[in-house]
Every structure is written in structure tokens, then in C-alpha cells.
Amino acid sequence: MKSIRTIDQINEKISKGTINVVTAEEMTEIVKSNGIEVAAKDVDIVTTGTFGAMCSSGLFLNFGHADPPIKMEHVNLNGVEAYHGNAAVDVYLGVTKMHPERKFDYGGGHVIEDLVAGKEIELDATAYGTDCYPRKSVKTTFTLQDVNQAILCNPRNAYQKYNAATNGRDDVIYTYMGKLLPNYSNASYSGAGELNPLTNDPDYETIGVGTRIFLGGGIGYVTGHGTQHDPTNKFGTIMTQGDLKQMDPKFLRGATYTNYGTSMYVGLGIPIPILNEGLAKKTSISDEEIKTNLLDYGIPRRGRPSLKETDYAELKSGKLRLKEREIPAQSLSSLKIAREVASTLKKWIDDGKFLLASPTQRLSMTEVCRPMKITKEAVFAQNVMIPTVTCNIDEDTETVARRIIEKNVNHIVVVDEDDILKGIVTSFDITKAVAKKEEKLSNVVTRQVVTASPEEPIDSCVRKLKKYDISALPVVDSDKKILGIVTSEHISRLLGE
Amino acid sequence: MKARLIFGKERTSEPIIASVILRTKAPINILRAEVDEGTGEVLVEVPDDKAESAISAFKQMGVDVHVGWFIEILREKCIDCGHCITVCPVEAISTQSDLTVEIDQDKCVNCGVCVDACPTRAIKLSE
Numbered sequence: 001m002k003s004i005r006t007i008d009q010i011n012e013k014i015s016k017g018t019i020n021v022v023t024a025e026e027m028t029e030i031v032k033s034n035g036i037e038v039a040a041k042d043v044d045i046v047t048t049g050t051f052g053a054m055c056s057s058g059l060f061l062n063f064g065h066a067d068p069p070i071k072m073e074h075v076n077l078n079g080v081e082a083y084h085g086n087a088a089v090d091v092y093l094g095v096t097k098m099h100p101e102r103k104f105d106y107g108g109g110h111v112i113e114d115l116v117a118g119k120e121i122e123l124d125a126t127a128y129g130t131d132c133y134p135r136k137s138v139k140t141t142f143t144l145q146d147v148n149q150a151i152l153c154n155p156r157n158a159y160q161k162y163n164a165a166t167n168g169r170d171d172v173i174y175t176y177m178g179k180l181l182p183n184y185s186n187a188s189y190s191g192a193g194e195l196n197p198l199t200n201d202p203d204y205e206t207i208g209v210g211t212r213i214f215l216g217g218g219i220g221y222v223t224g225h226g227t228q229h230d231p232t233n234k235f236g237t238i239m240t241q242g243d244l245k246q247m248d249p250k251f252l253r254g255a256t257y258t259n260y261g262t263s264m265y266v267g268l269g270i271p272i273p274i275l276n277e278g279l280a281k282k283t284s285i286s287d288e289e290i291k292t293n294l295l296d297y298g299i300p301r302r303g304r305p306s307l308k309e310t311d312y313a314e315l316k317s318g319k320l321r322l323k324e325r326e327i328p329a330q331s332l333s334s335l336k337i338a339r340e341v342a343s344t345l346k347k348w349i350d351d352g353k354f355l356l357a358s359p360t361q362r363l364s365m366t367e368v369c370r371p372m373k374i375t376k377e378a379v380f381a382q383n384v385m386i387p388t389v390t391c392n393i394d395e396d397t398e399t400v401a402r403r404i405i406e407k408n409v410n411h412i413v414v415v416d417e418d419d420i421l422k423g424i425v426t427s428f429d430i431t432k433a434v435a436k437k438e439e440k441l442s443n444v445v446t447r448q449v450v451t452a453s454p455e456e457p458i459d460s461c462v463r464k465l466k467k468y469d470i471s472a473l474p475v476v477d478s479d480k481k482i483l484g485i486v487t488s489e490h491i492s493r494l495l496g497e
Numbered sequence: 498m499k500a501r502l503i504f505g506k507e508r509t510s511e512p513i514i515a516s517v518i519l520r521t522k523a524p525i526n527i528l529r530a531e532v533d534e535g536t537g538e539v540l541v542e543v544p545d546d547k548a549e550s551a552i553s554a555f556k557q558m559g560v561d562v563h564v565g566w567f568i569e570i571l572r573e574k575c576i577d578c579g580h581c582i583t584v585c586p587v588e589a590i591s592t593q594s595d596l597t598v599e600i601d602q603d604k605c606v607n608c609g610v611c612v613d614a615c616p617t618r619a620i621k622l623s624e
Binding site for chain 1: 576577578579580582583584592595596597613614615616617618
């Protein structure tokens with residue numbers, strides 16, 4: 001691709017105050033009305049932005065030495081445990097580490113937000129004591145200004161795009177994609193679509209090691225590709241670093257996902273220099289062109305099935321078509337603050353306060369994101385289910401009681417003539433019915449049955465048994481046809497073996 | 498106006514709301530009700546001109562009446578992501594043209610479903 005300007009020429013224009021910088025949303029409109037050629041000639045830089053929860057984020061802190069000195073072994077910051085496997089007074093605080101009592105309400109991300117906001121943080125550290133570091137404990141308070149270094153260091157930020165999420169189960173689930181209502185009743189997604197940083201430079205022509213970026217309201221750098229970087233599937237990520245002392249609590253916010261965990265919202269923006277017409281075209285990408293899949297997070301497996309392909313235009317419309325229905329869809333990240341990131345970065349450049357940096361190395365275009373190597377296969381419902389003893393709704397309770405004794409089981413599944421699940425009765429229900437001389441099975445059957453799918457992991461079955469305080473889960477296929485039953489008795493016996 | 502009625506165990510089997518309607522002739526609208534054997538909590542809407550008489554009638558019948566409860570978005574905490582919009586059962590929450598998330602107090606039934614969905618704990622049930 002023919003070069004039309006260099007980063008040096010761009011920086012010269014920034015210093016002279018003659019730069020033309022627009023946001024990625026504005027670029028999409030400019031290309032639409034003026035065409036790529038004109039846009040490439042006119043626009044020097046396109047700014048991008050995103051403001052989403054980025055769980056792989058954290059902070060390196062160096063406190064300086066106490067007197068007598070301590071080699072910290074266990075470190076809590078406002079009660080949140082920090083990682084201390086480094087030198088004596090260096091720690092790393094991860095945003096997903098939760099306070100042991102406050103749980104989802106307060107974690108590492110909230111400590112970082114409080115630090116940036118200038119609040120005092122409690123440090124409580126203990127140690128075993130050494131000849132050179134004799135001190136065994138230290139309790140103090142500090143603010144951001146009191147530490148030597150506070151370096152935000154995020155192993156994975158700014159996913160190029162992300163899946164949208166919904167829930168096909170018949171109960172509410174709480175996930176890292178938020179609160180998902182039963183039976184596909186809402187959907188959530190993440191990312192700013194056409195404003196997303198990596199989406200505007202999908203071949204990483206200008207984003208690489210050393211790229212200067214907007215990070216948390218301050219200046220940061222891309223230090224390489226991020227963990228789980230998956231360029232061939234357009235799920236690229238970056239690793240970033242920046243000085244927390246320059247940052248702004250508006251662009252770093254603690255996040256709480258009820259019954260899931262804590263995280264941190266990170267404001268991140270990358271300037272894309274328009275070095276050639278190809279980059280003008282790439283930065284003109286619109287929400288309609290950014291495809292992603294709607295996944296069923298109700299299925300607790302790595303490979304969640306895709307219910308449909310969607311795009312960011314449909315997601316941002318707030319309504320998602322799913323078969324015959326329209327369900328509400330909203331972002332978990334903030335488009336409003338993402339726009340502020342892109343426009344703040346634009347202003348910095350316009351004001352001559354931010355110069356572009358040439359990357360010293362490009363991000364990998366070939367790396368593959370592999371699943372975990374497992375040496376022992378996991379167990380699923382289909383591996384532990386046992387055959388069911390069934391009955392139909394017209395049978396009387398005495399017949400069913402006799403069958404319970406004969407087959408020596410505690411659960412009888414009620415099915416219709418096609419083996420479709422209609423209900424369940426336990427030996428206790430039948431005992432009660434017989435004692436009360438209740439003959440009709442239909443008066444004692446439980447019709448709302450919690451079930452499992454054959455591919456459901458056994459850990460997920462155990463969670464259901466515990467959550468609903470029940471002792472068995474019929475295993476059914478997608479048509480509710482009965483395949484077997486997982487009982488707590490049987491699981492306990494397997495564990496005992 | 499909206500009022501939250503809390504029923505004790507001994508009251509859940511009585512037709513209290515019907516009695517109050519008959520006595521005060523107030524067209525009471527039930528917005529939300531959660532009643533089981535133990536307790537009951539009902540959110541009702543009463544026309545302003547009948548509010549005083551209906552509330553005193555409820556109180557006379559041994560119902561705990563709370564008025565002035567509402568769901569509030571704490572602006573300094575809210576990041577305007579919009580996740581709460583998708584869980585609201587009565588479409589009381591929406592985004593404005595500048596993407597600010599707002600709650601329509603007239604539509605809200607104070608159910609609180611949005612409270613634990615908020616990733617920045619910016620939604621609160623206030624009095």
C-alpha cells in the first residue's frame with residue numbers, strides 16, 4: 001500500500017498545531033460522504049476508544065522500605081489480598097481479587113479506583129522475618145502519592161470484539177456478562193463496535209509494541225499482544241502498561257458482577273495514524289460490518305452454541321431478533337464513556353499534548369488461542385446418569401408405591417407416551433400420599449422439574465442440586481425426552497469409590 | 498401515589514385490599530405483589546385524592562404502609578452502560594439521546610430486579 005504520510009510527519013503537524021484528527025465514528029461518516037481517497041488525504045489520525053470491564057488488569061506497587069525492613073509475605077490492601085511473589089516490597093494487585101467478606105461489592109478494581117481517587121488505603125502485611133528483613137508485620141495507610149511506583153499493568157485488554165450473551169436456562173444466571181434472565185429474555189454484549197481500538201486496525205499495521213495510548217485517563221503503552229490473543233479469528237488483544245499516578249478515576253472504575261466477581265472498567269483509546277488509503281478504509285468500518293455471535297451462556301461449557309450471528313448495529317439498537325421474538329439487548333461496557341475516551345484523546349492531539357509513537361514490533365498475526373490441556377477428562381451428566389423408573393400420570397399412587405419398592409428407587413419420573421418429561425415424584429411424596437389415602441398421582445406430582453442436559457458438567461449438576469435443595473435431576477434432551485437421572489445418592493457413591 | 502404494603506402473617510389470608518377499595522371507593526391498582534404463607538408485600542398505586550383515606554384504612558386493618566420508596570440511579574456511580582434496561586420488567590429504564598441512562602418513576606414498580614444487575618452498584622432503593 002502506497003504511503004501517504006509517516007508518523008514523523010504526523011508528529012510534526014501535531015507540534016505545529018495543523019493536525020487533522022477525527023474519532024472513528026466521525027471517520028465512518030466522512031468516508032461515507034467523501035469517499036476513501038478524499039478522507040485519506042484529509043484525515044491524519046483517527047482516535048478510538050472503549051470503556052469496558054477488563055478482568056486481566058492489575059497494578060504493580062512498590063511501597064519503599066520500612067525501618068526495620070520487611071520482606072512481605074502476606075499483603076492486604078483495604079482487606080483485598082495482593083500477590084507478593086516478587087521482591088520484598090513489590091506487590092501486584094489483580095482487579096478480580098475479592099475482599100473476603102465484602103465479596104462482589106469490593107475487590108482489587110475498587111482498591112485501584114480508590115487509589116486513583118486520592119483516597120487513603122490500608123496496608124496490612126505480615127512476614128516470617130529474615131536476617132536482613134527482620135520485621136514481621138506492618139500496618140499503615142498510604143495514598144497514591146506515597147508509593148514509589150504504581151504501574152497499571154494489564155496482561156489482556158481491549159478485545160477486538162466480543163460475543164454477545166443470553167441465557168436459555170429456565171432460571172436467572174449471574175455471569176461475567178451480567179445478569180441474564182431465563183428463557184432468552186435479555187442479552188448483553190461488550191465493546192464499542194466501530195469505536196473499538198483493534199477493530200479499526202484489524203491487521204495491527206500501526207498498533208504494536210511501544211504504541212502510545214490513552215490508558216485510564218493517562219498515557220500508557222502497548223507492551224505486546226495480550227494473553228489469549230487470537231488474531232486469525234479477529235479476537236486480538238493487547239497487553240498494556242501505564243503510570244497510575246497520571247490516571248483519572250473517571251476512566252478506571254471498580255466493577256461488581258453479583259455472584260460472579262469483581263473486575264475493573266478500563267478506559268482505553270488508541271490513535272490510528274492514516275499512513276495509507278488502506279487504513280482510511282479500515283478505520284471507516286461501521287457497526288453493521290462488525291459481526292459477532294450470540295451465545296447461550298446457560299450452557300456451562302467451553303464451546304457454547306451460537307444462537308445466531310449478529311452485528312454491533314443490531315446490538316446497539318437495543319433490540320435483538322431471536323427467532324420470532326425481539327429481546328432487549330444492552331452493553332455492559334459504556335459507549336458514552338468510550339466516546340469520551342476517543343474525544344479526549346482527539347483533544348490531547350489537537351492541543352499538541354500527545355505525540356504518536358512508532359511501534360518497534362508488530363503484534364503477532366498468526367498466534368493461535370488453544371484450549372487447556374487436560375490430562376483427566378471431566379465428567380458430564382451422561383457419564384453418571386442411571387436409567388430412570390417411570391410412570392404415567394393416570395396411574396394411582398399405590399401402583400407407584402409398589403414400583404418404588406420393587407425397583408428400590410427414590411425417584412419416579414412421570415412421562416407421557418413419547419417419554420417426554422411431565423413431572424417427578426419422590427418416595428417421600430408417595431409415602432405421604434399413601435398415608436393420606438390420596439389415590440390420584442396428579443395431586444402429588446411435582447410438575448416444575450429442574451433438569452440437566454446430557455452434556456452438562458457434573459459440577460454444574462451438583463450446583464443445581466444444592467441451589468434447589470433437591471436430590472435428583474432428570475437428564476433430558478432438547479425436546480424434554482427423558483434419557484436418565486442423576487441422583488445425589490449415586491454421585492455420593494461414585495465419590496466414595 | 499405509590500405505597501408499599503407489608504402484611505404480617507396473620508393478615509395474608511384476609512381480603513384486605515378488596516375491603517379497603519369497598520370502604521374508601523379508591524380505585525387501587527396493584528403494581529406488584531409477592532405473597533406467601535408467611536408474609537406479603539404489595540406495591541399499589543392510589544389516586545392522590547384518595548391517598549390519605551386509603552392509607553389510613555390500610556393502617557387500621559393492621560397493614561404496615563410505606564410511602565415514598567423509589568429506585569434511584571446514583572449519578573456519580575453510574576457509567577451509563579444500560580445493562581439495567583434489559584432486566585427491567587416494565588420498561589421503566591431507557592437511554593436518552595446523549596446515552597445517559599434514566600429511570601421513569603411513573604413506570605417503575607420498585608421491584609429491585611435491576612439493583613443486583615448493576616456493575617457499579619449505582620442503583621439503590623431509597624426512601
